[in-house]
Amino acid sequence: MGGDHAPKPEIEGSLRAVRHLPVEVILVGREEVLRAELSAHHPGWEKLPIRLHHASEVVTMDDGAAKSLRSKKDSSIRVACRLMHDGVAQGVVSAGNTGAVMATSKTVNGMVRGVDRPALASVFPTVKGKPAVMVDVGANVDVDARLLAQFALMGELYSRLIFHTENPRVGLLSIGEEEHKGNELTKAATPLLKALPINFIGNVEGRDLFTGHADVIVCDGFVGNVALKVSEGLVEVGKHLLQDALKASVSGKIGYLLARNAFAELKKRVDYSEYGGAPLLGVKGCTIICHGRSNANAIRNAIRVAAEFAQSDLNRRLEAGLAHGRAGRE
Amino acid sequence: MGGDHAPKPEIEGSLRAVRHLPVEVILVGREEVLRAELSAHHPGWEKLPIRLHHASEVVTMDDGAAKSLRSKKDSSIRVACRLMHDGVAQGVVSAGNTGAVMATSKTVNGMVRGVDRPALASVFPTVKGKPAVMVDVGANVDVDARLLAQFALMGELYSRLIFHTENPRVGLLSIGEEEHKGNELTKAATPLLKALPINFIGNVEGRDLFTGHADVIVCDGFVGNVALKVSEGLVEVGKHLLQDALKASVSGKIGYLLARNAFAELKKRVDYSEYGGAPLLGVKGCTIICHGRSNANAIRNAIRVAAEFAQSDLNRRLEAGLAHGRAGRE
Known part of the structure; x- marks a missing residue:
C-alpha cells in the first residue's frame, strides 16, 4: 500500500507474476481497495493463485521509520512481515517507505545470527x-x-x-x-x-x-x-x-x-x-525493497527475485559463514 | 610532461589556446622534446606567444606524491609551480599525476590564508x-x-x-x-x-x-x-x-x-x-588539474579556465571571507 502509485503497479505486477512464475501472491492491505483494483484489472482473478490479507493502516513516505513501527501496528508492511515471520509467506516485497520497511522487517523477523546490521544490496x-x-x-x-x-x-x-x-x-x-x-x-x-x-x-x-x-x-x-x-x-x-x-x-x-x-x-x-528491487540482507526471511515509483514490471521482477532468494539457502549459509568467524570478528 | 600522452595533447591544446585566447603559454618540460613536438605540429611556432622553460625531470603516474616532491626537484610540475610562485606565470595547468600536482602546488605556492586544506572541484x-x-x-x-x-x-x-x-x-x-x-x-x-x-x-x-x-x-x-x-x-x-x-x-x-x-x-x-579540468581551490595562485588522458581540446579549455581564474579575485575574496569568520571557525 505504500508505493508512490499503490496499489496499481503492485497489483498489475502481481498478476503478471502469478501468470508467469511458480508463485502464489498474498496482497496485504485494505481489502476493499485491493479487491476493487484487482477486479478492475482482471475480472475472474479469484481463479489465480492470488489471496488478499487485510491490513487497516498504511505507512506513508513521510512517516519516520521508528514512529511508524511504534504507532502503526496494523500497517500493510508490518502485517506482511508478520505473515513471513509466521511462515505463511516465504518472502516480502514492498515499494513503500524504505526506512520503514527496513526497520519493520528487522524488528518483526529478527537478524540472521552473527549479522550486526542489515544491508541493502542493489x-x-x-x-x-x-x-x-x-x-x-x-x-x-x-x-x-x-x-x-x-x-x-x-x-x-x-x-x-x-x-x-x-x-x-x-x-x-x-x-x-x-x-x-x-x-x-x-x-x-x-x-x-x-x-x-x-x-x-x-x-x-x-x-x-x-x-x-x-x-x-x-x-x-x-x-x-x-x-x-x-x-x-x-x-x-x-x-x-x-x-x-x-x-x-x-x-x-x-x-x-x-x-x-x-x-x-x-x-x-x-x-x-529489470533487476527487481533491492534485497535487505542479514534479516531473517527474505525482504525485497522496490523503488517507490516502481512499475508493474519492476514488481513482477521483485517477486521473481524474492522467490529465488526464499528458495536459496542464503541465510543458512550466511549464518554458517559467520559462525566460523569469517566476518572479521576479533 | 606527466600526462598519459604527453606532450602531444598538451602542445596541441596550447597551440589552440594561444591562437584563440588572449593568453601566453609557457611550456615546461624537456626542452628538446617540446621543441621537436612543437615544430612538428606548427612550423613557425616561434612567432606565437609560446615559450619554453626547461625542466629535466618528469613525475610519472606511478610516483608517490610525497616522494616525487622530495626527490624530483626539477620536475616539470615543480618548475611550473615555481614559475607561478615567482610571478612569471599566473596559472598552472597539468594533466599529470593528480596527487603530485596537489602536493607540489600546495608546498611551492602555499595556502590561501585561513584555508586548512586545498580542495579539488569538478x-x-x-x-x-x-x-x-x-x-x-x-x-x-x-x-x-x-x-x-x-x-x-x-x-x-x-x-x-x-x-x-x-x-x-x-x-x-x-x-x-x-x-x-x-x-x-x-x-x-x-x-x-x-x-x-x-x-x-x-x-x-x-x-x-x-x-x-x-x-x-x-x-x-x-x-x-x-x-x-x-x-x-x-x-x-x-x-x-x-x-x-x-x-x-x-x-x-x-x-x-x-x-x-x-x-x-x-x-x-x-x-x-569541455569544462576544462578541475581547479585546486584554497592554494595560492591558480592550479588546474586535468585528466591524465586529456585531449587537446581539454587542455585548451583548461588554459581558458586558468586564465579566467587567474584574472578573478577568487583567492583574495576567499581570504577576506575566511577572515570574517565565515567558514565555521569556532
Missing part, C-alpha cells in the same frame, strides 16, 4: 552482461570495517546464489585501485576482507559499477546511496539530453524515430526495474 | 545548462564538518566568479533531502553551512549533480571522487550500450548514421573536456 548492469551487486546502498550510513566485512560476505553469497556467479570477485569501493588509496575506513577494512574466504580483488573505483570488473562491490551505505542516485540521475538526464540533441536536426529526428526500438532495448538494459 | 553538466560545481572530488578523503564549510565557501566563489552565477545555490550531498537524512558528518556540517553568508539550500542527492537543482555541491573527497567516477563510467558504458543497441537492427543502424551529429553534440554536453 544491482547494476555491466558491459559484461552479468550484473554487479553493490552492498550497502543505504541501510547503514556510519559503519566500521567489521561491518564492511559482513557486507562482503552477504554480497558474495547473493551473487553466488541468485546470479549463479562462480567464485564472485569482491571489490572494495575506493578512490584508486592501489591499496593505499582510500580513506580510514577502507584502509581498516582491507586486512579484514583479505582474511575472508572469498575472492577479494582489492579496491575498485566508481566506474567499476558498470565495467564488470567486480561481481560484488562493498561500501558504506552513504557512499553506496550516492553512487546509486548518481547513476539513476545520469540515466534520466542522458535520455533527455540525447532526445534533445536528436530532435534538434531533421536527420536526427528521423534517426530518433528509426532508433526508437533500440532506445527501448537500451533502457531495458540500464533499467533498475 | 564541474558537471546539468539539464538546466549551467554546470554544477562539486567540491571536493578527491583532495581530502577524511574530513570534518569545518572543512566542508570551507569547501562550501570555495565552491560558492568559484561558481560566482567563473560561471557568473548570481547567488549560487549551495547543497550538501547526502542521502535524502530532509535534514535528518545523512551521516554523522553531514549532520555536523549542516549548522555550520547554515551559518555561512551563502545561499545554502540544505541536502541534495546524487541525482542533483545533473538536475541543476544546486549550483554548488559540497561533499568529502571520497564520496565526491566516487560520484565523479560513477558518472564517467556510466557515460562510457552508456555510449557502448547505445551503439550496440542501435547497431543490432537495420533501422537502428540507419538511425545511428542519421543521428551521428546529434551524438557528437551530446558527447560535447557531457564531456568533461
